[in-house]
Amino acid sequence: MRILVVEDEIKVAEALRKGLEAEHYEVTVAYSGEDGFFQLNAGTYDLVLLDLMLPGRDGLEILTTLRKRGFATPVLILTARDTVENRVQGLDSGADDYLVKPFAFPELLARIRLLLRRGKNEQPLFLAVGDLAMDLVARRVTRHGAAIDLTVREYELLEYLMRNKGRIVSREMLAQDVWRVKERSTPIDNVIDVHIARLRRKLDGPFERKLLKTVRGIGFVMEEETCD
Secondary structure, three states: OEEEEEOOOHHHHHHHHHHHHHOOOEEEEEOOHHHHHHHHHHOOOOEEEEEOOOOOOOHHHHHHHHHHOOOOOOEEEEEOOOOHHHHHHHHHOOOOEEEEOOOOHHHHHHHHHHHHHHHHHOOOOEEEEOOEEEEOOOOEEEEOOEEOOOOHHHHHHHHHHHHOOOOOEEHHHHHHHOOOOOOOOHHHHHHHHHHHHHHHHHHHOOOOOOOEEEEOOOEEEEOOOOOO
């Protein structure tokens, strides 16, 4: 499980990293609001631990922006702001839980386990982008009602892109999360590009509206093309 910790107090951030890694979580730490916002747009996480008082971008600003974009990853706010108004504001902004500093680490772990279980239970059975549909139970993909035949890797690639609908997905993200290659290289980039080209032909070739788009120099995005 991948957890992003957005916390500007270095001692707190490192204590959280060490404690969570000891529990076998994969942890990334961002020490500012800007870095946290970048990490959330550049990678995929199962849970976010978000401080509110951050340099660069306030935690509530980050959370509100992401929720408006459809970001569904569970977010647990960690903050010294402990008034009822602060808690209500955090929850209304899209937080899934709220923990006031200082807190006991076992309580944090219990809340993390609860949010991760809840996230698994709420996983969708279907994904859709425009008239493209993916049945995650039957592992069946259709567009405009017609079945699309995909290889196992193409299916995994498409599922990842559809789960990140509207978000730019970099080659580095695909290398790590789909191909499970830790270090990006020219050979894996070439493999990714070949699979993207094959997938694009199957998904968009017969249709006027294109769903799989290349963002030059950055990566790829799945989104419905709007009419003028």
